Amino acid sequence: MSWIDWTVLLAFLGYTIWDGTRRGKDASTIEGYLLANRSMPWWAAGLSVMATQASAITFIGTTGIAYVEDMRFVQTYLAIPFAMIFICMFLVPFFSRMQNFTAYEVLEERFGLKTRLTTSGLFLISRGLALGVIIAAPSYVLALLLGLPLYLTILIIGVIATLYTTVGGIAGVITTDVKQMAIMMFGLIFCFILIWVNLPDEVGFEGALYLAGSLDKLTVLDLNFDLTEKYNVWSGVIAAFFLMASYFGTDQSQVQRYLTTDSVKNARKSLLMTAYAKIPMQFFILLLGVMLYVFFIFNSAPASFRASEPVAQNEQQQIAEQKILKEYEVAHLSRREAALAVVQERDPDTQQLFVETDAALNAARDAEMALQAEIRQADVNDTNYIFPYFILNHVPVGIIGLIVGGIFAAALSSIDSELNALTTVSIVDWYQRLKGDLHTEAHYVKSSRGVTFFWGALATVSALLMGETRSIIELVNQIGSYFYGSILGVFILLLWVKRANGIGALIGLISGMFSVFAFDRLFFNTATGNYSFIFPWDTMPDGYVKAIEFLWLNPVGTTVVIVVGFVVSLASKNK
Structure with missing residues (x-):
């Protein structure tokens, strides 16, 4: 990155720290620190709900899934409107009537302390595990983008999120989430427009969709009922309903957002914002991944986005890699010519030739990935590196820094929310409940800040020890499931x-x-x-x-x- 991009990025990170910590003065009580005195506007809580779930997982992982596969991943979100209606009808009024701090307090009155502690303990385990992934996964990509050691990018993300969350509490988290969501969406929309205007004149947007459709990249719905298939309509509507209803309705990182509003009506409005906006947003991000695939039909791209330099270590591997890269280069040129022909002719024969040349290119890509895996003795893929490669090599100077800031924002917006939720459950469901309500407000606020720092440090250390993930977004959904x-x-x-x-x-x-x-x-x-x-x-x-x-x-x-x-x-x- 240029010095201009570094300046933009550092300014953004500095502003994030200031914006998050300045709300610390409003967190003098435990309700102020953990629930912002139930005074947040519904639209801010709603944007925070979306930012918490989106994160760098959406920014990087979803575009990569669409590039490598197709758009069927959007089926995972088909259940969100139904889940939100379910939560608004039953859970929001229940939590509001109880005036609780956590989703798990309500379990004790009927089911006893053991059930409350077991359920909240499962939340601490699941979100604690996921938090390390949320820090580690984008850190690998940011290390490549910034040319920094991996441990340094992990520390930057972990330390910044821990700092402003510890000082600012939930008000600082929601305040920064709103700005971070805006930066994320700007970056995605800018990249989409940039890809569109840089397609060949004879292709254009309509031609790009025709090419993507020829390769089945625009496949959105799979109506086959198959329990062994990750994404189809049935898993998206039925199975994902249970995931989304539990995530938005019983996961403290989400429940805490709408507990910060002042009424049932505003809590519902904050959730319905996600119900209306999430599927279109996810569809747009997947379409961006598809457009990225079409963009690289007409522009140079490495055989592996993960490593632009050859990785062969001995003569036999060098010969094999040279052969693969030659095949890839020939296939790339052939595919480009076939793509231009199919846009102009639009007949079955040219379309079939285009599909065959695309298959040849992907076969060379798979061979390169297999060779890298053999050399490194580890599972190797480049799903999470595709979109960052485009940013680094095709986005104008100055905007790169802002979009990289958007990736940081995406990571931070999930980490801060998880940290605050982990702290709330630790203090309210465990420390305060087991020790008894014997201390002052100041003591609990101080303890909350200490626990936030503890969870942030633990997540950062676990990220440093974690291996690279195959697909960020799938891994987090798997942990949650x-x-x-x-x-x-x-x-x-x-x-x-x-x-x-x-x-x-x-x-x-x-x-x-x-x-x-x-x-x-x-x-x-x-x-x-x-x-x-x-x-x-x-x-x-x-x-x-x-x-x-x-x-x-x-x-x-x-x-x-x-x-x-x-x-x-x-x-x-x-x-």
Whole structure:
């Protein structure tokens, strides 16, 4: 990056620290520090909800998924409007009436302290694990963009987020989230327009869509019901409903946003903002990834976006790499000529030739990735490096710094929210509850700041120790799917199963967690039709695929919790 871009980036990071910490003066009480005295405007809370979920995961990972695959990932978000209506009807009034600090306080009155602590403990574990990923994943990309050591980018993200969240509390978090969301959207829209205007004149936007459609890149909906397929309409509407209802309705990082508003009406409005805006926003980001694919049909691109320099270490590998890169270069030129021809002719023969040349190029790309994996003795992919490569090589000077700032903003907007939520649960559900309400407001505010610093430091250290991830956004959703369904089941027992009691809810929750982990390790042999449990330490036999993909773990966990919780509750009452 040029000195101009560095100046823009440093100015943005400096402003973020100032903007977040200046709200510290409003956090003199525990309610002010954790809930902003329930005085935040609905639109700010709504933007914070969107920014918390979006993060660098959306900025980097989603565009990469569309580039490598297609747009079917948008199906994951089809359930959001239904989940938001469900939450607005049932959970928001319930939380508002209870005037609680956390989503898990309400469990104790009916199900007892053990259930409250177990559920909140699962939140601490799940979000604590995810927070390290949220810091680590964009740090790899930013290290490449900035030419800095990896540990330094991790420290920059971790330290800045921890600093202003520790000082400013939830008000500082929401204030910075609003600006960070604006920077993120500016960067995405600018890149989309930049790609559009730099396409060849004879192609244009309509021609780009025709080319993408020829390669099935514009595939959005998959109507086939298949539990082994990650993304289809059924997993997006049914399975993802449980994920989204639990994430937005029972995850403290989201619940805390609408608890900062002053009424049920404003809490609902903050959630409905996401219900209306999330699918169009996600569709646009995926379309940006598709347009990026078309852009690199007509512009040079490396065989691997992850490493622009050859990685071969011995003569045999050097020969193999030279052969692969030659094949890639020939395929790239052939594909470009075929693409121009198909835009002009638009007949089946030229279209088929274009598809074949694209397949040849991707075969060379796959061979290069396999060679890198062999040399590095590790799984290698470049999904998370595609969009950053475009930024670094095709965005004008000055704007690069702002867009890189947008990636930082995307990372920070999720980290600060998670830190504040982890602190709230740690203080309210554990420290304050177990120690008793014996201390002053000043003590709890001071303790909250100390706990925020602890979680920030722990997440930063775990990010430093973490390996590189395959796809940022998928990994975070997978981590959440291990926990969310079971936690949602406990809240359903609370609201609608009147006969459920504490022992039933607790055993149901534990059973739900075990069922999720069991189904996650269930594999299907496509040749014999046999099912087998294969644990992570076992060698994966050939021909096996997952029996159900990760989104379906959510309804599994919810169903098991409800059924077991109801049965055990009845049995314990009869006994």
